[in-house]
Amino acid sequence: MDYLEYYTLEEHPFSNVVDSRFYFNNTQHAEALMKLKYAIDTRKGLAVVIGNIGAGKTTLARKMLEELDEEHYEAALLVIIHSSVSSEWLFKKFAIQLGVRNVSDNKIELLGEIYKRLHEINDEGKRAVVLMDEVQMLNSREIMEEFRGLLNMETADGKMVNFVFFGLPDLEQVLSLDEPLKQRVAIRIRLNAYSEENTLDYIRHRMSVAGCDREIFTDSAVSMIYKYSNGIPRLINTICDNALLEGFLFKNPTIDESIIRTVAIDLGLEG
């Protein structure tokens, strides 16, 4: 038994899994999407999205990928999984995702194949897009220089490949490893935490998608959630999920500020 039935919800509204059905198109994310789309459509080459932990970078990257239809874009999303990936690994992944058929083990050949494939994509009138998440992990001058090499490939219309790097604020230092690459950043987006008003809209939105349009969270509860989460969506989710559970256990039809305070203390967010 959990809180779903009690609050007439069809599913859990505050799961921390990135799920596009729950995507909340706040002004910030909407603007970011527009700018990134513009950067790609005008073949600007390199765009960067920087945000703190839990601010919504991966969510934005997934949304972006969804929006790039196959007819006009050859798009891929690469996630850097640890800090010691080699440039060979990266370029191989990159080649496979872009649809290179025979991926060579030899780096020079591999780069040649990527180059050929990028030409094909451009000849088909499509734009090649590589979205990369957790790029702050690529703490390597060599890799940054190689990205620059790829960004030097141009047609009369602009860059042959568009990169969008998503990462934590440390990404700035990583880009600084290669100053000419840093200079090539055509669009830079910063994802900030939500305002209190956004926090309220976000909570309403997620509750509504999950099937509940009643106001379960009181206004003062929302203010408290904002205070404890600092407007970071992942923390808002965790607080709200715990609050609904707590509210259900104590049979509270609405969630008030005392529940939020209890939950925040339990989660170690107090102070």
Ligand SMILES: Nc1ncnc2c1ncn2[C@@H]1O[C@H](COP(=O)(O)OP(=O)(O)OP(=O)(O)O)[C@@H](O)[C@H]1O
């Ligand atoms: N625009 C949004 N719409 C709906 N949910 C969102 C949105 N932004 C963030 N979230 C929620 O917040 C959680 C954290 O977001 P996300 O994983 O995108 O952050 P992140 O910036 O990639 O974090 P990290 O730095 O830890 O990788 C997600 O699981 C999602 O539930």
Ligand SMILES: [Mg+2]
């Ligand atoms: Mg992420």
